[in-house]
Amino acid sequence: MSRRRRSGPFELERWRPAPFLPERDTRDSALVFVVAVLCFLACLTALGVIASDRAARGWSHQLSGEMTVIVRPKANETPDSAAARAAETLAGVPGVAEARALEREKAEALIAPWLGEAADLADLPVPRLVAVVLDRESPASARSLEQALLARGLDAVVDDHTTWLADIQRGAAIARWVGLGVFLLISAAAAAVVAFATRAGLAARREVVELLHLTGAEDAFIARLFQVRFAQMAAGAGLVGAVFAAALGAALRLGGGGDGLTPVLPVAWSDLLAVLPCPLAAALVAAVAARMTAVNLIRELS
Amino acid sequence: MSRNPNATEPADAWDAVVRFDDVSMRYGREPETLRDLSFSLPQGSFHFVTGPSGAGKTSLLKLIYLAAQPSKGLLHLFGQDVAQTPAEVRPFLRRRIGVVFQEFRLLDHLSAFDNAAVPLRIAGRKPDSYRQDVAELLTWVGLKDRMHALPPTLAGGEKQRLAIARAVVGRPDILLADEPTGNVDHEMGLRILRLFLELNRLGTTVLIATHDQDLVARSGMPVLHLEDGRLAHMGPLSAGARP
Numbered sequence A: 001m002s003r004r005r006r007s008g009p010f011e012l013e014r015w016r017p018a019p020f021l022p023e024r025d026t027r028d029s030a031l032v033f034v035v036a037v038l039c040f041l042a043c044l045t046a047l048g049v050i051a052s053d054r055a056a057r058g059w060s061h062q063l064s065g066e067m068t069v070i071v072r073p074k075a076n077e078t079p080d081s082a083a084a085r086a087a088e089t090l091a092g093v094p095g096v097a098e099a100r101a102l103e104r105e106k107a108e109a110l111i112a113p114w115l116g117e118a119a120d121l122a123d124l125p126v127p128r129l130v131a132v133v134l135d136r137e138s139p140a141s142a143r144s145l146e147q148a149l150l151a152r153g154l155d156a157v158v159d160d161h162t163t164w165l166a167d168i169q170r171g172a173a174i175a176r177w178v179g180l181g182v183f184l185l186i187s188a189a190a191a192a193v194v195a196f197a198t199r200a201g202l203a204a205r206r207e208v209v210e211l212l213h214l215t216g217a218e219d220a221f222i223a224r225l226f227q228v229r230f231a232q233m234a235a236g237a238g239l240v241g242a243v244f245a246a247a248l249g250a251a252l253r254l255g256g257g258g259d260g261l262t263p264v265l266p267v268a269w270s271d272l273l274a275v276l277p278c279p280l281a282a283a284l285v286a287a288v289a290a291r292m293t294a295v296n297l298i299r300e301l302s
Numbered sequence B: 001m002s003r004n005p006n007a008t009e010p011a012d013a014w015d016a017v018v019r020f021d022d023v024s025m026r027y028g029r030e031p032e033t034l035r036d037l038s039f040s041l042p043q044g045s046f047h048f049v050t051g052p053s054g055a056g057k058t059s060l061l062k063l064i065y066l067a068a069q070p071s072k073g074l075l076h077l078f079g080q081d082v083a084q085t086p087a088e089v090r091p092f093l094r095r096r097i098g099v100v101f102q103e104f105r106l107l108d109h110l111s112a113f114d115n116a117a118v119p120l121r122i123a124g125r126k127p128d129s130y131r132q133d134v135a136e137l138l139t140w141v142g143l144k145d146r147m148h149a150l151p152p153t154l155a156g157g158e159k160q161r162l163a164i165a166r167a168v169v170g171r172p173d174i175l176l177a178d179e180p181t182g183n184v185d186h187e188m189g190l191r192i193l194r195l196f197l198e199l200n201r202l203g204t205t206v207l208i209a210t211h212d213q214d215l216v217a218r219s220g221m222p223v224l225h226l227e228d229g230r231l232a233h234m235g236p237l238s239a240g241a242r243p
């Protein structure tokens, strides 16, 4: 538009007032870049926090829905029949959806790493495992399983995964807080940069503020001019950052197959919506910073 | 009421457009730049502010266009004590004052036409109501072919004429000009003087700070002569008042 204005004869009838602030200003490109990068990082952290939270939930959900029963065969019974009896008993307990005795090989495979390759497992009284899947609605308690087994004269230990669960939940909580902390830090840094850059940009346009002020523009008019201008700029930069973060999230989702990078970082399509508030937040911060700076600058003048 | 525009008697002073009562002014903690100024400019008067460089001509104009405040004394504009004027009202006082700044203060990203139109836009006028006026005024100051030029591409004299066009475009009640003929040739200086005189004839109160003795002499208008921040002489240009 400005190029057209500078070439050819001046056409009075086609003249429209140009904005008091230049629409694009190369002095702002550094500002736009930095805001976009910080918004990108903030969005990425937000996606990371959401995904790791989902991963932790998934693991604990899976673990809390299952128990493992270790059956020690008594002298008068083969391990296989003890395991089968235990599975049968457990399947009858209310709140159990499924109980399945694991084959000898599976139990051996599970303990082999602790015994070493050389050990001859055939000679050992390897305890048998029964995998119990609990009813989601009203899961049976470890105690009720123990009592049912005891009643049938089975020597068994019920592992309800409490220790694992506690570990995972503790780990997830730490990850969540760390993620949230990083997210807040990056958001604060982004906000500070937006505010700082807005003030620098405004100081660079001091001559506009001064002239409009001396020509009789009201303070609110001048402040609004800068507020709108810098909010637009920050919103644009925030949008760029958000789009890149969402694109990376989508790539993770696609790259990780249908379930995303489960169970480490399960990204859901709906998570990508988390980047939406970013441009708005950037615009808001810039608007507030621009308004405050403009008002201060004007106050200095009068 | 009969009015003699260039009189400065107390009778006229009360309905003066600009009135200084014992006004002093200082920058920060510096010694006073202007000291104990008392004078008034009746509506429709035309004065020059003369005096050596550093005498305080620019500072005097700043007080009137509300870019500075007296450190002492009373300043009335349009009958209002500016110290008592609420902040919300001050922009509306400024809109009645056109200023040709010594350093022009043109907006570099706006075309000459847009620069000239700034006061009209701030006053809330619609483009269709003024585009013809702006074009005529720019033609009149010799910028007909430079309407869409950006200020950095204008020569010094062109910038000055543009600054003058912007100051007068809104038909202000007061026109203040700080060295308005500093960058133009003799011929253009006379054209500018004629423009100011014409505006004055239409009722604008004019106050021009200048070094240009020829301009003052040709106009035949009275001077406020400053020496070291004090009003040394007010009235017709006399031998004693020559800077």
Ligand SMILES: Nc1ncnc2c1ncn2[C@@H]1O[C@H](COP(=O)(O)OP(=O)(O)O)[C@@H](O)[C@H]1O
Pocket: B027, B030, B033, B051, B052, B053, B054, B055, B056, B057, B058, B059, B060
């Ligand atoms: N912004 C300022 N801050 C401090 N001193 C100033 C400022 N502007 C002008 N002065 C001083 O005030 C005095 C009068 O300056 P000025 O009004 O510009 O005089 P003139 O326009 O007659 O040359 C000078 O001594 C000048 O140095």
Ligand SMILES: [Mg+2]
Pocket: B057, B058, B059, B102, B178
């Ligand atoms: Mg000066």
